[in-house]
Amino acid sequence: MKSKVLIVSEDESLLKKMEHVNELLHSPFSIKKVNSFLEKDIEYDPAEPALAIFFDLDNKTAKEQNALLEGMEYQKYPHVIVMNVHFSHDEIRGFFKNGVFDCLKKPINEEDIYKLFLELIKGGSQSPISTPANQEMEHVKDDVKRSLAYDLIFGNVKHSKKIWDRSQLAGLSTIPNTCMTICIDNYHRLMENKSESWGQTIRKDIIKCVDKYFDHNQVEDMIVIINGPEKVNVLLSLPVLNKIKEFKKLSTIHAEKIKIDIKEGTGYSVTIGVGNYYEDARNLHLSYQESLQALANKFFTGSNAVIHYGDVEPFTNEIDLLQMKEIAVMANQLTIGDFDGVKKSLNSVIRIISSQRNINPNLFKLQTLDLLSTLAHAAINGGAHLKEVLTTQLQYAKELLLLENLEQICQWFYEVVNQLLEHIVSNHNESMLKSVQKALMYINHHFTEEISLESVAKQAHLSPNYFSNIFKKTTGSSFIEYLTHLRIDKAKSMLMDLNCTIYQISEDVGYRNSRYFSRVFKAYMGMTPSEFRNSMLVTNISSRGSTS
Missing domain, CATH: 3.30.70.270 (Reverse transcriptase/Diguanylate cyclase domain)
Structure with missing residues (x-):
């Protein structure tokens, strides 16, 4: 049960200030306004007397003020507080001789009310009003203690005297x-x-x-x-x-x-x-x-x-995880689908991360987020679905911010990379087949032109390195081997036509230099284009002679 406090005043702003301070102190008091100084208008419950009563003498008649000076209401309440715009020396002496607890000069600010309420709390806890009231005062003392603690750790108190006074009100014999x-x-x-x-x-x-x-x-x-x-x-x-x-x-x-x-x-x-x-x-x-x-x-x-x-040593901000060459290697391995290489690099990266010391943890996490972004981008280039990778990236970014130590981050990093690998693997066969089919169709239509690995990879919307890797895995041949095979096969059929010169055939199958064409043809067939044409002519003549 809260201790009751009566305020005999018509000053609404004063009442609001008291109610606000009461809230700041977690409402230890039940504040009630009384408009009249007449004794019959001031409720008094002997079973539950008010802890304090405030009398506002401002704008009151001389009769009302004299009644207070004579101590008409003093004996009923443990604490009587008198307020006025001005007090004479004799008035203050008279009030205190008659047992007034305090005299406050108006206007009264919230800090003065705060101090007075704390004094009432301290005084109330020592006065035998009632057991519930005493218990309530103990709760208030705990609130004062907590309030002091928060002000101390946040540096809100600048005066030693105030710290000492509040520690005394909180029941502390020494200050923390x-x-x-x-x-x-x-x-x-x-x-x-x-x-x-x-x-x-x-x-x-x-x-x-x-x-x-x-x-x-x-x-x-x-x-x-x-x-x-x-x-x-x-x-x-x-x-x-x-x-x-x-x-x-x-x-x-x-x-x-x-x-x-x-x-x-x-x-x-x-x-x-x-x-x-x-x-x-x-x-x-x-x-x-x-x-x-x-x-x-x-x-x-x-x-x-x-x-x-x-x-402990002060943290340093000198770190750049993105400059680790192992990260660049791992990102490239993810892109080209070198899964065994990724796993080897992963162990190397985790060893480097776990060896870090004395680095600002927040900066460390921010740079680790950058690593996550780099690896996610590599996984997308490696064939993983964009939506799956972005979902994984968001999930692990949230988890990273809650991790508490380096060991957890190493485990987190291991899980991230393996999850990205799974995305690449699950989408690898389907994506790889479609990309290679698209590339083969383009090569078959344009092999007689000047085409390159880069231009074909662009048509398949893949990076050159990744395209080169999956092309060989799917066809069994490298891009150059496959392109050369098409061109040599086309040249072989054209060499059967005696009206086509070697230079013309070289141009028509995509080689702008006839000498280079001849070298490639010989390396592929074991003979020059001319030798191949002559051998085919001899074979055809022999074949017709035997038939006739």
């Missing part, structure tokens, strides 16, 4: 000086096909383990907050030690034990990044950033680890 970030390993994979409430349960179980650990180790001044779906932050107040190394050692020991307790208590593996100790709480946001940077090193160290910021 060290931050550690607990990250649930493989959280996104654990959450596949799970509801968000399931994730909330995981986080709550982990926080229970952390609280239990510190209770058993008699460490009271610590704050645990959730900072992301898979992250829990612990703001810890380490005792004063002689050396910086001792702070590092102690925080690491705590983190190691917490990691073990979480595994035993929940079954989940976690990795913990630990920041440095900072005596000045205004610098605690630096410890928080350091814990995140330390945690980022799990990309190389792997999961289920404790990593202190003092043990």
